[in-house]
Amino acid sequence: GVYSFEDSPFLMEILTELRNKHTGAIEFRKGLVKLGRYMGYELTKTMDFEKVEIETPLEKTEGIIAKDRKNVVIVTVLRAAIPLMEGLIKVFEHARVGIVSASRGKAPKFEIEMNYIKIPEIKPEDTVIIADPMIATGSTLLKVIEEVKKYGTPKRLIVLGVLAAPEGISRIKGAYPEVEVFVTKIDRELNDHGYILPGLGDAGDRAFG
Numbered sequence: 001g002v003y004s005f006e007d008s009p010f011l012m013e014i015l016t017e018l019r020n021k022h023t024g025a026i027e028f029r030k031g032l033v034k035l036g037r038y039m040g041y042e043l044t045k046t047m048d049f050e051k052v053e054i055e056t057p058l059e060k061t062e063g064i065i066a067k068d069r070k071n072v073v074i075v076t077v078l079r080a081a082i083p084l085m086e087g088l089i090k091v092f093e094h095a096r097v098g099i100v101s102a103s104r105g106k107a108p109k110f111e112i113e114m115n116y117i118k119i120p121e122i123k124p125e126d127t128v129i130i131a132d133p134m135i136a137t138g139s140t141l142l143k144v145i146e147e148v149k150k151y152g153t154p155k156r157l158i159v160l161g162v163l164a165a166p167e168g169i170s171r172i173k174g175a176y177p178e179v180e181v182f183v184t185k186i187d188r189e190l191n192d193h194g195y196i197l198p199g200l201g202d203a204g205d206r207a208f209g
């Protein structure tokens, strides 16, 4: 599945602030943290929970406790995904966290260089969330997914970002049909330099200078 949240005015409000070129680094980072938190919350609606019986001070009743929500691995793609991960981990407080670095070369090849990879063991009950704010050509994520798969086969493999270009989503779904994509919005297209239009610019530069 590919999920986007155009129908959520609150998420669109945050996206509008991120897009605006007059938004500075502090507010930009705060916006990414918020999106991580609220998209994480939306994600919990697609997760399995366990039913339990408990007692209130008055009587017995049914409730639920975390199941999938407890078994999460967040893979952070440096550096723009750091604030996104910070928001996600507020919802998935048990999460184990992996870090990978990836930098994209110039057009037209957009070759990806990965210098640092640290990913925890992935168990069959895990939901892996790969966080990268921008899914542009998809080259970065194809490489990251290939790497993640070496650490185990999870229950669900999710890519979570702010914006995606249709090209990037097609490439990822083409190579890995089982991968689920969660983004706030799918944008129009890529320009010749591999930037998403209308987009928000370079997420790493805007967040960290």
Ligand code: U5P
Binding pocket: 077, 080, 104, 110, 132, 133, 134, 135, 136, 137, 138, 139, 140, 141, 168, 194, 195, 196, 197, 199, 200, 201, 202, 203, 204
């Ligand atoms: N990227 C941006 N803004 C864009 C397009 C890409 O910041 O408009 C960043 C992404 O965060 C990603 C990297 O980590 O460039 C490469 O994207 P991709 O072409 O490999 O999907």
